[in-house]
Structures are given as C-alpha cells and as structure tokens.
Amino acid sequence: MRKHMLLILVTFLATTPVVCKVSTLDAAMVESIAEYAASYNGIPIKAKKTVTVDDNNIYEDILDASSIFGNLTQLSRYEFDDSGKLIPLYSYDKRSFFGAIRQEEQEFLWSENKVVYKKKGAVAEIVLPSHAFDSITHRLQLQRDLIAEVIVLEYVVINRGKKHLYNYRKVGEETIETPLGSIETIVLTRGRDNKFRETTLWLAKNWTYFLVKLEQIENNEKYRMLIQNAVINGKQMVAKNLGDK
DSSP states (O other): OHHHHHHHHHHHHHTOOOBOOOSSSSOOBOOEEEEEEEEETTEEEEEEEEEEEOTTOOEEEEEEEEETTEEEEEEEEEEEOTTOOEEEEEEEEEEEETTEEEEEEEEEEGGGTEEEEEETTEEEEEEOOSSOBOHHHHHHHHHHHHHTTOSOEEEEEEETTEEEEEEEEEEEEEEEEETTEEEEEEEEEEOOSOTTEEEEEEEETTTTTOEEEEEEEETTEEEEEEEEEEEETTEEOOHHHHTOO
C-alpha cells in the first residue's frame, strides 16, 4: 500500500503543467519552473517541474521527484497543430523506489494511428484514437477546456501502454492558503471505479486553472500535495498575480 500511494502522489505531481495567464480561451504554454511538496504518512516528497520549448515549437515537460523511498523522472513532449489542437508526441517514465527500477516509454505515431509502448525490451502497439493524451497532456487539455467552459471533462489517456478514460466534475469553489499566498480555486473530483478511493483537485481560477492542491483518500488514509513556488518566463509568481486583469 505504501509503495502504491507514493506512486500516486508523484504521478499527480507529474501531471501538472504550469501555464501563464492569458487573455484568450487557449492556455498557451511558456517556459517555467514549478516546485511542489507532498506528504504520505508524514513523509515528505519534493518535486521540480521544468517546461521548455525549442526552435521547432516542441514543448518538453520534465519532472524530477524524490523522497526517502526513491526517485522519479517523467518527461513528455508535445506540440500544437495549426488549429491549436494539442498533440502528444512522446512520453518517458523512470522510477526507482524501494530498490526496484522501472523504465518505460511511449511514442505517439499519429500518421500510423498507433502508440508504440516499450518496457524492459518488450514492445506493444495500441490503436490511437483521434483524441488521446498521455498523463501529462491530459491535464493540460483539462485546463484548456476549463478556460473554454467545456461542460464534459472526459479524456482518453494512454498510460503504461493501456487506454484509460478519465473524467472530472466541478463540485465547488474555495480559497486556499499556499506558500504563494491565498489562491481562489475551483474544486474538481475525478471519477473513480473504487468507492473507497476519492481524488480531489484545487485549480487556480485566475491562473489558467493549474493544479495547486490535491488530496487523495484511500482506505481512510489521506495523502496531500501543495504548490510551493513557481517562476514563469523568469518572473517569480505570488498570489497577488493570480487575480491581475
């Protein structure tokens, strides 16, 4: 159970792109650095995310997370087509916890309508739906959809070589305290097929809905994560920036 829940926390840390405040309905990615902290039964987890874009407008989102139990590195590459559609290209995951090492990668081959998944020398192919994401890009699409006031928040996610259907619903609004200050958020829950598991997300209302807090409850145990710091295009972000018009 401890290993399972630790991986859940670092995975949610991994799936949190940081976006700048924009005046359009699209959430445009920018170069950024963000830091998160989480806890599992009082044991701290730290994570640092870096988002960069190259000369070909390919974005690269890298997470490095660590705890006393081990380390995790996750990477996602993606782009936007001429219509603004988000296109995942490649994802990589390497984690070492409790002495066990796991490494896997996925390549999205859109021209062939398939995803190639590799792990421990084994290769598998998955039929690629017309709208599909990896674990990182589905969260970015969620932000874009919230900005565009999309009602149905449902996503096909290719993760670990399998298709999953993620869905979210809004349950309220709340102002939460963070190291950056007080942040106004909307509160979402993710639908789960296990009645003993509940996932709640707090997304900043005025900062293109990036994730600032998460709580996971499983078997009456609670696991939390919270934003600690963010630098966007070289600018240190604080709570007062979140409501700027």
